[in-house]
Amino acid sequence: MDDDRVWSFEKSLWTGDADHYRELVDDACLMVLPHPPFVMSGAQAIEAVANTPRWTEAELSKGQITRPQEGLIVIAYHARAAREGETYEAYCTSTYRRLSHEEWRVVQHQQTLPLALPGTVEEG
Template sequence: MDDDRVWSFEQSLWTGDADHYRELVDDECLMVLPQPPFVMSGSQAIEAVASTPRWSEVEISKGQISRPQEGLIVIAYHAKASRDDEHYEAHCTSTYRRLEHEVWRVVQHQQTPPLVTSPATESGE
């Protein structure tokens, strides 16, 4: 899968409908998301995502792609997603494995929202 198709594939997971998501996420997938239960298996993640509203837009930036072996793609990126008046931001990773020629499934996905830091307080306050 070339780089443009990788990013198109990943973006479609954020914006596609539930059937599209079910088609592209492997039953053996493991996901870590920033809300309970945090760690999910493929079937749990598929049903959790299928029952939530899809994002209408997602901006992917700072993307990196690794191909550690034939039939395996690992990506890392920053995502900004929105729908209606809701906005979401996270650092993400996904891993795809090839099942057959041009047929890929997500086997790992993780999202980490940016850390919230407070300004350093001056001594004596």
């Protein structure tokens, strides 16, 4: 999968519906999110997405891609998403594995909220 397709694939997970998510997230996937239950299986994540309004906008930036072996892609990036007057921001990682030619599934996803370190926040 080329880089443009990787970013398109990842962005579609933020904005796609539950059926799309179900198609791209492996049952063996593990996710860590910054809200309860914090650690989820692929099946739990799919259920959560089915019961949550989808993001209408998603901007991915500061992206990095690595391919540590054939059939494995690991990405890291900053996400900014919006829906119905709500915004969300996180640093994320995802890992994809290839099942067959042009068929990929997410097997790991993690989101970390931005942290403000002492002395790095401007007051005012």
